[in-house]
Amino acid sequence: MSAVLATPPLPIAAAPALPIVNALTVDVEDYFQVSAFAPHIARSEWDARECRVERNVERILALLADASATATFFTLGWIAERYPDLVRRIADAGHELASHGHAHARASAQSRNEFLADIRLAKAILEDITGRDVRGYRAPSFSVGAANPWAFDAIAEAGYRYSSSIYPIRHDHYGSPDAPRFAHEVQPGLLELPIATMRLLHRNWPAGGGGYFRLLPYALSRWSISRINARDRQPVMFYFHPWELDPSQPRVAGTGVKTRFRHYVNLHRMAPRLTRLLRDFRWSRADRIFLGEAGE
Numbered sequence: 001m002s003a004v005l006a007t008p009p010l011p012i013a014a015a016p017a018l019p020i021v022n023a024l025t026v027d028v029e030d031y032f033q034v035s036a037f038a039p040h041i042a043r044s045e046w047d048a049r050e051c052r053v054e055r056n057v058e059r060i061l062a063l064l065a066d067a068s069a070t071a072t073f074f075t076l077g078w079i080a081e082r083y084p085d086l087v088r089r090i091a092d093a094g095h096e097l098a099s100h101g102h103a104h105a106r107a108s109a110q111s112r113n114e115f116l117a118d119i120r121l122a123k124a125i126l127e128d129i130t131g132r133d134v135r136g137y138r139a140p141s142f143s144v145g146a147a148n149p150w151a152f153d154a155i156a157e158a159g160y161r162y163s164s165s166i167y168p169i170r171h172d173h174y175g176s177p178d179a180p181r182f183a184h185e186v187q188p189g190l191l192e193l194p195i196a197t198m199r200l201l202h203r204n205w206p207a208g209g210g211g212y213f214r215l216l217p218y219a220l221s222r223w224s225i226s227r228i229n230a231r232d233r234q235p236v237m238f239y240f241h242p243w244e245l246d247p248s249q250p251r252v253a254g255t256g257v258k259t260r261f262r263h264y265v266n267l268h269r270m271a272p273r274l275t276r277l278l279r280d281f282r283w284s285r286a287d288r289i290f291l292g293e294a295g296e
Protein backbone atom coordinates (compact mmCIF):
# COMPACT_ATOMS: atom_id res chain seq x y z
CA MET A 1 0.00 0.00 0.00
CA SER A 2 1.46 3.30 -0.94
CA ALA A 3 2.00 6.02 1.57
CA VAL A 4 -0.42 8.18 -0.27
CA LEU A 5 -3.26 5.68 0.02
CA ALA A 6 -2.44 4.99 3.66
CA THR A 7 -2.94 8.63 4.52
CA PRO A 8 -6.31 9.02 6.16
CA PRO A 9 -8.61 11.07 3.99
CA LEU A 10 -9.02 14.65 4.96
CA PRO A 11 -12.44 15.31 6.43
CA ILE A 12 -14.61 16.89 3.79
CA ALA A 13 -15.81 20.19 5.10
CA ALA A 14 -19.58 20.46 5.06
CA ALA A 15 -20.63 22.99 2.46
CA PRO A 16 -22.02 26.05 4.22
CA ALA A 17 -25.79 26.18 3.83
CA LEU A 18 -26.86 28.96 1.48
CA PRO A 19 -29.11 31.48 3.14
CA ILE A 20 -32.75 30.77 2.36
CA VAL A 21 -34.42 33.14 -0.10
CA ASN A 22 -37.71 34.41 1.33
CA ALA A 23 -40.80 35.62 -0.54
CA LEU A 24 -41.58 39.34 -0.34
CA THR A 25 -45.10 40.29 -1.39
CA VAL A 26 -47.08 43.52 -1.66
CA ASP A 27 -50.89 43.71 -1.71
CA VAL A 28 -51.47 46.59 -4.11
CA GLU A 29 -54.59 48.40 -2.91
CA ASP A 30 -55.28 51.89 -1.57
CA TYR A 31 -56.03 52.94 2.01
CA PHE A 32 -59.79 53.28 1.35
CA GLN A 33 -60.07 49.68 0.09
CA VAL A 34 -58.93 48.05 3.32
CA SER A 35 -61.50 45.48 4.52
CA ALA A 36 -61.71 46.98 8.02
CA PHE A 37 -62.91 50.26 6.47
CA ALA A 38 -65.55 48.57 4.28
CA PRO A 39 -68.41 49.42 6.71
CA HIS A 40 -67.43 53.11 6.45
CA ILE A 41 -66.62 53.52 2.74
CA ALA A 42 -68.98 52.12 0.12
CA ARG A 43 -67.40 50.71 -3.03
CA SER A 44 -69.32 53.34 -5.02
CA GLU A 45 -67.30 56.03 -3.16
CA TRP A 46 -63.89 54.68 -4.18
CA ASP A 47 -63.66 56.79 -7.33
CA ALA A 48 -64.25 59.99 -5.35
CA ARG A 49 -61.34 59.32 -2.94
CA GLU A 50 -57.85 60.70 -3.32
CA CYS A 51 -55.71 57.84 -4.71
CA ARG A 52 -52.27 57.55 -3.19
CA VAL A 53 -51.33 54.06 -4.33
CA GLU A 54 -49.20 55.20 -7.26
CA ARG A 55 -46.73 57.28 -5.27
CA ASN A 56 -46.61 54.65 -2.51
CA VAL A 57 -45.84 51.83 -4.97
CA GLU A 58 -43.15 54.03 -6.57
CA ARG A 59 -41.58 54.34 -3.15
CA ILE A 60 -41.60 50.56 -2.72
CA LEU A 61 -40.06 50.09 -6.18
CA ALA A 62 -37.26 52.47 -5.17
CA LEU A 63 -36.63 50.62 -1.87
CA LEU A 64 -36.48 47.29 -3.73
CA ALA A 65 -34.16 48.70 -6.40
CA ASP A 66 -31.81 50.04 -3.69
CA ALA A 67 -31.69 46.57 -2.15
CA SER A 68 -31.46 44.74 -5.50
CA ALA A 69 -34.45 42.64 -4.42
CA THR A 70 -37.47 41.45 -6.38
CA ALA A 71 -40.97 40.84 -5.06
CA THR A 72 -44.48 39.72 -5.99
CA PHE A 73 -47.20 42.38 -6.29
CA PHE A 74 -50.72 41.01 -5.67
CA THR A 75 -52.56 43.79 -7.49
CA LEU A 76 -56.26 44.63 -7.45
CA GLY A 77 -57.90 44.64 -10.87
CA TRP A 78 -59.61 47.91 -9.84
CA ILE A 79 -56.18 49.54 -9.38
CA ALA A 80 -54.72 48.01 -12.56
CA GLU A 81 -57.59 49.39 -14.67
CA ARG A 82 -56.87 52.92 -13.43
CA TYR A 83 -53.07 52.74 -13.32
CA PRO A 84 -51.92 50.50 -16.20
CA ASP A 85 -48.61 52.38 -16.44
CA LEU A 86 -47.90 51.58 -12.81
CA VAL A 87 -48.56 47.89 -13.51
CA ARG A 88 -46.14 48.01 -16.44
CA ARG A 89 -43.49 49.71 -14.31
CA ILE A 90 -43.78 46.96 -11.68
CA ALA A 91 -43.34 44.24 -14.32
CA ASP A 92 -40.57 46.10 -16.17
CA ALA A 93 -38.59 46.37 -12.92
CA GLY A 94 -38.42 42.55 -12.82
CA HIS A 95 -41.14 41.90 -10.25
CA GLU A 96 -43.91 39.32 -10.46
CA LEU A 97 -47.44 40.57 -11.07
CA ALA A 98 -50.06 38.51 -9.32
CA SER A 99 -53.75 39.06 -8.60
CA HIS A 100 -55.56 40.29 -5.48
CA GLY A 101 -58.93 39.92 -7.24
CA HIS A 102 -60.81 42.81 -8.79
CA ALA A 103 -63.13 44.46 -6.26
CA HIS A 104 -61.46 43.45 -2.96
CA ALA A 105 -64.46 41.40 -1.88
CA ARG A 106 -63.81 38.60 0.60
CA ALA A 107 -64.19 35.13 -0.93
CA SER A 108 -66.34 34.27 2.09
CA ALA A 109 -68.82 37.05 1.18
CA GLN A 110 -69.38 35.84 -2.39
CA SER A 111 -71.03 32.93 -4.15
CA ARG A 112 -68.73 30.59 -6.06
CA ASN A 113 -69.78 32.16 -9.36
CA GLU A 114 -69.27 35.73 -8.14
CA PHE A 115 -65.86 34.81 -6.77
CA LEU A 116 -64.82 33.05 -9.99
CA ALA A 117 -65.91 36.04 -12.11
CA ASP A 118 -63.98 38.47 -9.86
CA ILE A 119 -60.69 36.55 -9.93
CA ARG A 120 -60.98 35.85 -13.69
CA LEU A 121 -61.53 39.54 -14.41
CA ALA A 122 -58.49 40.63 -12.38
CA LYS A 123 -56.29 38.03 -14.08
CA ALA A 124 -57.46 39.12 -17.56
CA ILE A 125 -56.86 42.84 -16.82
CA LEU A 126 -53.33 42.22 -15.50
CA GLU A 127 -52.43 39.89 -18.39
CA ASP A 128 -53.77 42.35 -20.97
CA ILE A 129 -51.56 45.11 -19.57
CA THR A 130 -48.30 43.17 -19.35
CA GLY A 131 -48.76 40.36 -21.87
CA ARG A 132 -47.47 37.92 -19.25
CA ASP A 133 -49.15 35.03 -17.45
CA VAL A 134 -50.47 35.78 -13.98
CA ARG A 135 -50.00 32.67 -11.86
CA GLY A 136 -50.59 33.84 -8.28
CA TYR A 137 -53.71 34.95 -6.38
CA ARG A 138 -54.23 36.25 -2.85
CA ALA A 139 -57.72 36.51 -1.37
CA PRO A 140 -58.64 39.75 0.44
CA SER A 141 -58.42 39.31 4.22
CA PHE A 142 -57.19 35.71 3.86
CA SER A 143 -60.80 34.73 3.29
CA VAL A 144 -60.17 31.25 1.88
CA GLY A 145 -60.19 28.27 4.20
CA ALA A 146 -62.05 25.29 5.60
CA ALA A 147 -65.38 27.17 5.42
CA ASN A 148 -65.26 27.60 1.63
CA PRO A 149 -63.31 24.68 0.11
CA TRP A 150 -64.91 25.50 -3.27
CA ALA A 151 -62.70 28.60 -3.42
CA PHE A 152 -59.58 26.58 -4.23
CA ASP A 153 -61.46 24.83 -7.06
CA ALA A 154 -62.41 28.25 -8.44
CA ILE A 155 -58.84 29.56 -8.13
CA ALA A 156 -57.58 26.55 -10.12
CA GLU A 157 -60.43 26.87 -12.63
CA ALA A 158 -59.51 30.52 -13.25
CA GLY A 159 -56.05 29.31 -14.27
CA TYR A 160 -53.93 30.26 -11.28
CA ARG A 161 -51.02 28.02 -10.25
CA TYR A 162 -50.78 29.16 -6.65
CA SER A 163 -52.74 30.90 -3.94
CA SER A 164 -51.39 32.76 -0.91
CA SER A 165 -54.66 33.19 0.90
CA ILE A 166 -54.20 31.61 4.33
CA TYR A 167 -52.68 33.11 7.48
CA PRO A 168 -52.52 30.23 9.98
CA ILE A 169 -53.10 32.37 13.09
CA ARG A 170 -55.96 33.28 15.40
CA HIS A 171 -57.32 36.77 14.60
CA ASP A 172 -60.77 38.30 14.95
CA HIS A 173 -61.06 39.26 11.24
CA TYR A 174 -59.20 36.41 9.54
CA GLY A 175 -56.95 33.43 10.10
CA SER A 176 -57.04 29.61 9.98
CA PRO A 177 -54.93 28.60 13.00
CA ASP A 178 -55.11 24.88 12.20
CA ALA A 179 -54.09 25.17 8.54
CA PRO A 180 -50.65 23.91 7.40
CA ARG A 181 -47.93 26.49 8.02
CA PHE A 182 -45.89 25.98 4.86
CA ALA A 183 -46.31 25.63 1.10
CA HIS A 184 -48.47 22.65 0.18
CA GLU A 185 -50.48 21.35 -2.75
CA VAL A 186 -54.19 21.86 -2.08
CA GLN A 187 -55.18 20.02 -5.24
CA PRO A 188 -53.22 18.77 -8.26
CA GLY A 189 -51.62 21.77 -9.94
CA LEU A 190 -52.48 24.33 -7.23
CA LEU A 191 -50.18 25.33 -4.36
CA GLU A 192 -51.16 27.27 -1.25
CA LEU A 193 -48.37 29.46 0.15
CA PRO A 194 -49.44 30.52 3.67
CA ILE A 195 -48.17 33.69 5.36
CA ALA A 196 -45.27 32.91 7.70
CA THR A 197 -45.90 31.91 11.30
CA MET A 198 -43.54 30.96 14.08
CA ARG A 199 -44.39 27.91 16.19
CA LEU A 200 -43.82 28.57 19.89
CA LEU A 201 -45.57 27.36 23.06
CA HIS A 202 -47.93 25.12 21.07
CA ARG A 203 -49.36 27.90 18.97
CA ASN A 204 -48.64 29.85 15.79
CA TRP A 205 -47.46 33.45 16.05
CA PRO A 206 -47.61 35.91 13.15
CA ALA A 207 -44.23 36.34 11.49
CA GLY A 208 -45.11 37.36 7.95
CA GLY A 209 -46.37 40.91 8.22
CA GLY A 210 -49.62 42.71 8.81
CA GLY A 211 -50.06 45.23 11.62
CA TYR A 212 -47.82 43.06 13.82
CA PHE A 213 -44.76 44.12 11.84
CA ARG A 214 -45.47 47.79 12.61
CA LEU A 215 -46.68 47.28 16.17
CA LEU A 216 -44.00 44.98 17.61
CA PRO A 217 -40.27 45.76 17.81
CA TYR A 218 -38.37 45.00 14.59
CA ALA A 219 -35.98 42.70 16.50
CA LEU A 220 -38.89 40.33 17.15
CA SER A 221 -39.69 40.08 13.43
CA ARG A 222 -36.04 39.50 12.63
CA TRP A 223 -35.79 36.78 15.27
CA SER A 224 -38.98 35.05 14.08
CA ILE A 225 -37.89 34.99 10.44
CA SER A 226 -34.39 33.76 11.36
CA ARG A 227 -35.93 31.03 13.46
CA ILE A 228 -38.23 29.83 10.64
CA ASN A 229 -35.30 29.81 8.19
CA ALA A 230 -32.99 28.02 10.64
CA ARG A 231 -35.30 25.58 12.45
CA ASP A 232 -37.97 24.84 9.88
CA ARG A 233 -35.56 25.31 6.91
CA GLN A 234 -38.44 27.00 5.08
CA PRO A 235 -38.74 30.29 3.21
CA VAL A 236 -40.88 32.95 4.83
CA MET A 237 -43.90 34.43 3.02
CA PHE A 238 -44.03 38.10 4.04
CA TYR A 239 -46.62 40.72 2.99
CA PHE A 240 -47.34 44.42 3.37
CA HIS A 241 -49.39 47.19 1.71
CA PRO A 242 -48.41 50.43 -0.06
CA TRP A 243 -50.55 52.50 2.36
CA GLU A 244 -48.42 51.24 5.27
CA LEU A 245 -45.60 53.51 4.02
CA ASP A 246 -47.82 56.59 3.96
CA PRO A 247 -48.12 58.32 7.37
CA SER A 248 -49.92 61.35 5.85
CA GLN A 249 -52.75 59.39 4.20
CA PRO A 250 -56.24 60.90 4.77
CA ARG A 251 -57.86 59.64 7.98
CA VAL A 252 -61.08 57.65 7.51
CA ALA A 253 -63.82 59.08 9.74
CA GLY A 254 -66.15 57.13 11.98
CA THR A 255 -64.00 54.05 12.58
CA GLY A 256 -63.64 52.32 15.95
CA VAL A 257 -60.65 52.63 18.26
CA LYS A 258 -59.30 49.15 17.44
CA THR A 259 -59.54 49.64 13.67
CA ARG A 260 -57.86 53.05 13.91
CA PHE A 261 -55.06 51.70 16.06
CA ARG A 262 -54.37 48.74 13.78
CA HIS A 263 -54.36 50.82 10.62
CA TYR A 264 -52.39 53.86 11.76
CA VAL A 265 -49.94 52.52 14.37
CA ASN A 266 -46.28 53.19 13.51
CA LEU A 267 -46.83 54.03 9.84
CA HIS A 268 -43.79 56.32 10.10
CA ARG A 269 -41.65 53.32 11.09
CA MET A 270 -42.56 51.18 8.10
CA ALA A 271 -40.05 52.46 5.51
CA PRO A 272 -36.98 52.21 7.81
CA ARG A 273 -38.14 48.77 9.00
CA LEU A 274 -38.56 47.53 5.44
CA THR A 275 -35.08 48.81 4.62
CA ARG A 276 -33.69 46.74 7.51
CA LEU A 277 -35.74 43.72 6.51
CA LEU A 278 -34.40 43.93 2.96
CA ARG A 279 -30.86 44.16 4.30
CA ASP A 280 -31.14 41.40 6.92
CA PHE A 281 -32.58 38.65 4.68
CA ARG A 282 -32.58 37.53 1.04
CA TRP A 283 -35.84 38.19 -0.83
CA SER A 284 -37.36 37.29 -4.17
CA ARG A 285 -40.64 36.82 -6.01
CA ALA A 286 -42.96 33.98 -4.98
CA ASP A 287 -42.99 32.27 -8.40
CA ARG A 288 -39.18 31.96 -8.45
CA ILE A 289 -39.13 30.45 -4.97
CA PHE A 290 -42.13 28.15 -5.06
CA LEU A 291 -42.74 27.38 -8.74
CA GLY A 292 -39.04 27.25 -9.53
CA GLU A 293 -39.53 29.28 -12.68
CA ALA A 294 -38.22 32.57 -13.95
CA GLY A 295 -41.76 33.68 -14.71
CA GLU A 296 -40.93 35.71 -17.77
Ligand SMILES: [Zn+2]
Pocket: 027, 029, 100, 104, 139, 140, 141
Ligand atom coordinates in the same frame (compact mmCIF):
# COMPACT_ATOMS: atom_id res chain seq x y z
ZN1 LIG B 1 -56.23 43.42 0.42
